[in-house]
Amino acid sequence: MRSPADSWCRWGGRLAACMVSCFLVALLVTLHALYDSAVYTIQYQGGLSDEGLEAMLLANSADMFTAPEVPDDPGGEYLGGGYPGGGDSGDVTIVSGNVHTNEVDKDLHFEDKEDGDEDVGRVRFPRTSRRLPQCLIIGVRKCGTRALLEMLFLHPRVQKAAGEVHFFDRDDNYSRGLEWYRKKMPHSFPHQVTIEKSPSYFVTPEVPERVRAMNASVKLLLIVREPVTRAISDYTQLRSHAATASPSPPPGPPGQQQPQGQRSFEELALKPDGSVNLAYRPLSTSLYYSFLHRWLDVFSRDQLLVVNGDLLIEDPVPELRRIEQFLGLEPRIGRHNFYFNHTKGFFCLRNETADKCLRETKGRRHPRVDPAVISKLRKFFSEHNQRFYDLVGQDLGWPEE
Numbered sequence: 001m002r003s004p005a006d007s008w009c010r011w012g013g014r015l016a017a018c019m020v021s022c023f024l025v026a027l028l029v030t031l032h033a034l035y036d037s038a039v040y041t042i043q044y045q046g047g048l049s050d051e052g053l054e055a056m057l058l059a060n061s062a063d064m065f066t067a068p069e070v071p072d073d074p075g076g077e078y079l080g081g082g083y084p085g086g087g088d089s090g091d092v093t094i095v096s097g098n099v100h101t102n103e104v105d106k107d108l109h110f111e112d113k114e115d116g117d118e119d120v121g122r123v124r125f126p127r128t129s130r131r132l133p134q135c136l137i138i139g140v141r142k143c144g145t146r147a148l149l150e151m152l153f154l155h156p157r158v159q160k161a162a163g164e165v166h167f168f169d170r171d172d173n174y175s176r177g178l179e180w181y182r183k184k185m186p187h188s189f190p191h192q193v194t195i196e197k198s199p200s201y202f203v204t205p206e207v208p209e210r211v212r213a214m215n216a217s218v219k220l221l222l223i224v225r226e227p228v229t230r231a232i233s234d235y236t237q238l239r240s241h242a243a244t245a246s247p248s249p250p251p252g253p254p255g256q257q258q259p260q261g262q263r264s265f266e267e268l269a270l271k272p273d274g275s276v277n278l279a280y281r282p283l284s285t286s287l288y289y290s291f292l293h294r295w296l297d298v299f300s301r302d303q304l305l306v307v308n309g310d311l312l313i314e315d316p317v318p319e320l321r322r323i324e325q326f327l328g329l330e331p332r333i334g335r336h337n338f339y340f341n342h343t344k345g346f347f348c349l350r351n352e353t354a355d356k357c358l359r360e361t362k363g364r365r366h367p368r369v370d371p372a373v374i375s376k377l378r379k380f381f382s383e384h385n386q387r388f389y390d391l392v393g394q395d396l397g398w399p400e401e
């Protein structure tokens, strides 16, 4: 039997124990916060030169900030040099953030060591790290994948991998594992989207499964153009590469077959009996349906956005709006980011600090192709295009002759 005083004591004891626990928890939380902010300050000061600090202060007060010069990109795809991102030179773009809220409101770009050697001579901000891409541009070759990536890079919340990594489609790269792939990615903040593009992903059978193994909810961008135009563009590029690769025909027995580079598109696209030669890669790649269904066996339809490459070049902003929405980004890319260069007949891109236009060869002139052959190919493709429209639930309105 207990006396009332006895149970009063017990109750009081519990209360005291409870209060002590509360106090300890509060103390721990406070210490943790203090520790965090101390580490943060150390990282911040350790990682930033005086110039960087000044830049940061400027960036936090001014509306626009001019970045230091970026290194030349000799292997790049752009006219005039001075722009990163074309070749495989591993340019890294680092975006500054407000250190207190970690909100990126201004962009800062720093020079990176040419060979991409990790963490040497690089200014790094807390909380940036290399992340696996959350979005891939999977193809299609010759449909404007590079232009698309460069346009998206105008958005402050987009980071892009340099060059084409070819991780998922090349066995030797894939066997190096995801850590290798991650190290090919640029630094980014948690709220930024990292995008990689390798157009051969689209046509390589193993790729969809491998991408899913990385991230089953990844977002995919597929840019397409009218299939016959695409095939001719593909032919044009292959021919110009063949021409630069072997300026003089290699020695061989007389009567040897003419190299592909010298043959006309009409000869390659049609068999001698006049039927369509689907063994010719530039044509088979344009059978979008046959590749896309493999992707949609693995990913749900809402993870894939089909971008109309012909529209993107003609009038980029509406297409980019759709993509921003798809990626969950606020609309930021607008008319002010583009101007048309009449000499080139092509859009040039402009951000706060620089202009860049696609290199001349990107707008390579197509050879004149016999209109009867074009019409024949378009008729042939119309049935395949219809299957593609049905699969994606979107009619791209490509001509049927």
Ligand SMILES: *[C@@H]1O[C@H](CO)[C@@H](O)[C@H](O)[C@H]1NC(C)=O
Residues within 6 Å of the ligand: 164, 165, 166, 167, 170, 172, 173, 184
């Ligand atoms: C991936 O492998 C290919 C050879 O299969 C190579 O040419 C390419 O450069 C590799 N990618 C990278 C980023 O090393």
Ligand SMILES: *[C@@H]1O[C@H](CO)[C@@H](O)[C@H](O)[C@H]1NC(C)=O
Residues within 6 Å of the ligand: 132, 133, 134, 135, 215, 216, 217, 218, 219
């Ligand atoms: C997977 O991709 C989705 C969509 O982009 C992204 O939100 C998510 O963070 C990614 N997951 C990982 C682990 O990267």
Ligand SMILES: *[C@@H]1O[C@H](CO)[C@@H](O)[C@H](O)[C@H]1NC(C)=O
Residues within 6 Å of the ligand: 341, 342, 343, 344, 348
């Ligand atoms: C347009 O392109 C031409 C040829 O490349 C170049 O010389 C000219 O400066 C460009 N004009 C503008 C306004 O960018």
Ligand SMILES: *[C@@H]1O[C@H](CO)[C@@H](O)[C@H](O)[C@H]1NC(C)=O
Residues within 6 Å of the ligand: 067, 070, 083, 084, 085, 093, 107, 108, 109, 351, 352, 353, 354, 356
């Ligand atoms: C503007 O574009 C150039 C060329 O791509 C790039 O080097 C630079 O970092 C960009 N600046 C901003 C503020 O995004």
